Each structure stands twice: as C-alpha cells, then as structure tokens.
Amino acid sequence: MLFSNSAIAQLNHHGRSNLVSIFAPDYREEPYWWMAAPPSGEDVTASVPGPVKADVAIVGGGITGLTAALFLARGGADVIVVDSGEIGGGAARMNAGFLGRTLKRSIGWLDKHVGSEYAVRVYRELDEALKGIESLVNSEQIECHRRTCGRLISANSEPHLRHLIKDMEEMKHRLGFDYEVVSKSDLHSELASDCYFGGVVVPDLGSIHPGLYHSGLLKRGKEAGVRFLERAAVLTIDSNGGRKSVRTERGEISATQVIVATNGYTPRNLKWFARRLVPFRGFITATEILPSELIDKVLPKRRTYLDTKMGIDFIRSAPDSERILFGGLTGRLNSTSTSLVPALYRRMTRIMPDLEGVKISRSWTGFCAGTFDFMPHMGIHDGIHYALGYNFAGVPLGTHFGRKLASRILGKGGGSSAFDIEKFPTLPLFNGTGLVAPLAMQYFNLHDRWITKGK
Known part of the structure; x- marks a missing residue:
C-alpha cells in the first residue's frame, strides 16, 4: 500500500519534533517478507468450478493448513485448502519469524495451577515443535534462512529479571533447557541499549524467513496434489449425512473431514471458534x-530479541538483507501500520539510540490470536478438527499442530497433544470481536507494573 507524500509528511510532523523524514523513499505499507515471497506471485488454482468433493477440506491457508495439507496428501488423502484471501496473504507471511518454545504461561505457573506432570508435557511438546521446524525444513529442502541464532530476553526491571531467571532455572532443572545470564553491565555485548536491567540468552532458539518458509510449504503441497480455493470466505460448515458441507462465497465443498486453521482471521460466522x-x-x-x-554494533550477535513485558517489543535483523526489523504496540486498533510508524520509531530509537536517523522502508500489520487461558488449543468440536490460539508461537506450533492433525485424520498415531484438552474457555456474551484486545493490553500493563513493584 502506497501513501501520498502529504500523508507521510503529516505523520512526520506529528510524529517527531524535527522534520527529518523517517520514511525511506521506497516506503510501502507491506510486509518486508513479501519482497522475496509475494502472495500474488504464487501459481495456485484460482477456482474450483462446480460442486467439489474432497476427503479433507482445510479452512485457512497458513502454516497450520499447509502443513496438514502436505502430510495428508502424502498419506493418500484428496485435500482442498480454502482461504478467504490469497494463499499467503495472512499471518503466515506477516509474522516476525521467531522460533522458540515460549508461552505466556510459564512452567512454574502451569505447575502451580494445573500440575507438575502437565507443565512438563507442555514444554516438552514446545521443544518438539521447535525441533520439528528444523527437521521439516531440512527434509523438504526449503530455502528459508532457518537459523539457530539464540535469543536475548531483556529484563524491563530488576524484578522482571529475577522472575525471568527463576523461570529459566526451573526449565533447566526439569527439562534440561540451557540458558546464560547477561548482567546489565555486559548487556552491550548482546544489544546496544541502556534500557534494560540485564537478561538471559537462550542459545538454541532460532529464526526463519516466514515468507519463504510458507512459500516452500505451498510448493511442496502443490507437488503433492493439494488443491486450493482462494478468495472464498467460508460462510457455514454443516453436517450432511456422514460428510461435512463447507459453504463458501465461491461454491460448496463436500468433505469427509474438515480442519479449521484460521487463528486471528477466524470469521465470526464460525461462532464456536470465534468466541474462543x-x-x-x-x-x-x-x-x-x-x-x-x-x-553489528547494535545487534552484535544477530540473535532474535524481545523483552519481559507482556506486550513485548521485539527486534531482529533481516536474514536476506542488511536491515533491522522492529515490532511492538501489539493490540492497538489502528487499521494501518503507517499511522503507528512514528510511535514505533520512537520506541526503536529509545531502545537503540544508534538507529536515530535511519529510515523506515516497510511497515505492516496482521492478525494473531490469543485465548482467554493464554494457551494454544487443538482438538475436535462437532466433528470439526481445529488448531487455534497460538498466543504468538504460531510458526513452530502451527507446523507442529498441522502434522498432528494430519496424523489423526490418517489414523497413523502420534496425534496426541498436551494442548488437546476439553476446556477451551470463552466469556459470556463475547462474539469474537477484536475490541477486547485493548482491554487485554491494559491487563498486561497492570501485570507488568505489579511485577516491577516486586510482587
């Protein structure tokens, strides 16, 4: 999306005290990843004429949907993937490309509230998902800059640092996950910033080019015979005898099995899923x-970087050009990212003052999805399989859940998951609206202030 010079000038004027433009001459509101992997560049089936039959219909052409489709097709199933937009036009090619095993619920919290055995199962499965990315990328020979670069988690306060180290030590003791403490005085060896109170490095976490990763999955799916129906929003999913009828804006699909894998793009008409x-x-x-x-001065080891706030700021270098990517302000209701570029720029340069004066070439926004228990979920409801609510862990868990769902449908075993639990909570009267997000961020801010006070 291009913006007029006058619109950008107005943002410059209101966004900074000086009038030096923060927008590069080639600025676009478009995901950086689309430079190498634009959705419009994919050759997928534009339409499937007439009534369509398939063994499995997958609603959502993101990482979960494509991974499930690939393994189902390889297992002999006739698969069609349906998406309301372009295949690759959603979060799969918009996320930051962080590869980790992190949830909003720590192993200590799960231990206390759910039980020790379950807490260990969850984090072992997260580790399985992380390692599964490397295995899949290697086995499918997908060129997507997957790299084990390590992650620096920077503490926003001394109490945040204490909580962080406690969590890391518990995971090391119970699961063997290694980490290194970085003191405040040594932080510049990892990140050129004076904003933090130290942190930890988790050496075996990684990064990926999400656009090229998704594009690679799409290519392998096409080779396996998966069909695609783009720009076909799903209106209803109904039972019809022993089959499911998926009615879309472009026609009807009859399938034996259906997977819903729409995450932050789940339409409200799929009411049971959207309400959660x-x-x-x-x-x-x-x-x-x-x-x-x-x-190299700002990010000496070119890791992935985030902080300990619930509403994180996150940083990484681009894997295929000399750029820095910076994200934050999650949950704002702005419909365009351009309107938030000045605020993001101020955050970026406050954290990394050496970047003062650099210009922004791309900005973008897309939807992710949280849940009311802060946990991802997969399972089956009313005969419909689903994998949803990744809570910012979508690349590894999306891949992992896609394989799990394929295994379940094919009856090959290996489909059990710690994230498949009966309770998938919602709130009374909630209808799936994004207006809840700012309230959630207010809760996160209160939570962070509570920790900073040493609670």
Whole structure:
C-alpha cells in the first residue's frame, strides 16, 4: 500500500519534533517478507468450478493448513485448502519469524495451577515443535534462512529479571533447557541499549524467513496434489449425512473431514471458534538497508530479541538483507501500520539510540490470536478438527499442530497433544470481536507494573 507524500509528511510532523523524514523513499505499507515471497506471485488454482468433493477440506491457508495439507496428501488423502484471501496473504507471511518454545504461561505457573506432570508435557511438546521446524525444513529442502541464532530476553526491571531467571532455572532443572545470564553491565555485548536491567540468552532458539518458509510449504503441497480455493470466505460448515458441507462465497465443498486453521482471521460466522479467540493486531517495521557495521554494533550477535513485558517489543535483523526489523504496540486498533510508524520509531530509537536517523522502508500489520487461558488449543468440536490460539508461537506450533492433525485424520498415531484438552474457555456474551484486545493490553500493563513493584 502506497501513501501520498502529504500523508507521510503529516505523520512526520506529528510524529517527531524535527522534520527529518523517517520514511525511506521506497516506503510501502507491506510486509518486508513479501519482497522475496509475494502472495500474488504464487501459481495456485484460482477456482474450483462446480460442486467439489474432497476427503479433507482445510479452512485457512497458513502454516497450520499447509502443513496438514502436505502430510495428508502424502498419506493418500484428496485435500482442498480454502482461504478467504490469497494463499499467503495472512499471518503466515506477516509474522516476525521467531522460533522458540515460549508461552505466556510459564512452567512454574502451569505447575502451580494445573500440575507438575502437565507443565512438563507442555514444554516438552514446545521443544518438539521447535525441533520439528528444523527437521521439516531440512527434509523438504526449503530455502528459508532457518537459523539457530539464540535469543536475548531483556529484563524491563530488576524484578522482571529475577522472575525471568527463576523461570529459566526451573526449565533447566526439569527439562534440561540451557540458558546464560547477561548482567546489565555486559548487556552491550548482546544489544546496544541502556534500557534494560540485564537478561538471559537462550542459545538454541532460532529464526526463519516466514515468507519463504510458507512459500516452500505451498510448493511442496502443490507437488503433492493439494488443491486450493482462494478468495472464498467460508460462510457455514454443516453436517450432511456422514460428510461435512463447507459453504463458501465461491461454491460448496463436500468433505469427509474438515480442519479449521484460521487463528486471528477466524470469521465470526464460525461462532464456536470465534468466541474462543481474541484477535490482536501486530505491528512491525523494517528499516532501509543499513551499513553492516551499524547492525553489528547494535545487534552484535544477530540473535532474535524481545523483552519481559507482556506486550513485548521485539527486534531482529533481516536474514536476506542488511536491515533491522522492529515490532511492538501489539493490540492497538489502528487499521494501518503507517499511522503507528512514528510511535514505533520512537520506541526503536529509545531502545537503540544508534538507529536515530535511519529510515523506515516497510511497515505492516496482521492478525494473531490469543485465548482467554493464554494457551494454544487443538482438538475436535462437532466433528470439526481445529488448531487455534497460538498466543504468538504460531510458526513452530502451527507446523507442529498441522502434522498432528494430519496424523489423526490418517489414523497413523502420534496425534496426541498436551494442548488437546476439553476446556477451551470463552466469556459470556463475547462474539469474537477484536475490541477486547485493548482491554487485554491494559491487563498486561497492570501485570507488568505489579511485577516491577516486586510482587
């Protein structure tokens, strides 16, 4: 999306005290990842004429949907993937490309509230999902810059640091996950910032180019015979004898099995699913091409970076050009990312003052989804399989859940999951609106202030 010079000038004027433009000459509101993997560049079936039959219909062409489709087709199933937009036009090619095993619920919280055995199962499965990405990328030979770069988690206060180290030590003791403490005085060896009170490095976490990863999954799915129906929003999913009828804006599909894998893009007409998801907008910017020496100064080890706030700021270098990506302000209701670029720029340069004066080349926004218990969920409801509510862990868990769902439908075993539990909570009168997101962020801010006070 291009913006007029006058609109950008107005944002510059209101966004900064000086009038030096923060927008690069080539600025676009468009995901950086689309430079290498634009959805419009994919050659997929534009339509499937007439009544369609399939063994499995998958609603949602993101990472979960494509992974499930690939393994189902390889297992002999006739599969069609349905998406309300372009295949690759959603969160799969808009996320930051972080690979981790992190949830909003720590292992200590799960231990206390759910039980020790379940807590360990959850984090072992998260580790399985993380390792599964590397295995799949290697086995499918997908060129997507997957890298084990390590992650720096920076503490926003001394109490945040104490909580962080406690969580890391518990995971190391119970699961063997390694970490290293970085003191405040040594933080510049990891990140050129004076905003934090130290942190920890988790050395075996990684990063990926999500656009190329999703594009690679799509290519393998096409080779396996998966069919695709784009720009076909699903209106209803009904039972019809022993089959399911998926009615879309472009026609009807009859399938033996159906998977809903729409996450933050779940339409409200799929009421049961939508009522259990809180859609959040995420916002990310990408700088212009920078001198490599500047990136090496600011991000000396080129890891992935985030902080300990519930509403995180996150940083990484681009894997295929000399740029820095910065994201934050999750949950705002702004419909465009351009309107938030000045605020994101101020955050970025406050954290990394050496970036003052660089320009922004890309910004974008897309939907992710949280849940009321802050946990991802997969399972089956009314005969419909689903994987939803990734709570910002969508790349590894989306891949993992896609394989799990395929195994279940094919009856091959290996489909059990700690995230398949009977209770998938909602709230009375909630209808799936994104208006809940700002309230959730207010809760997160209160939570962070509570921790900062040493609670």
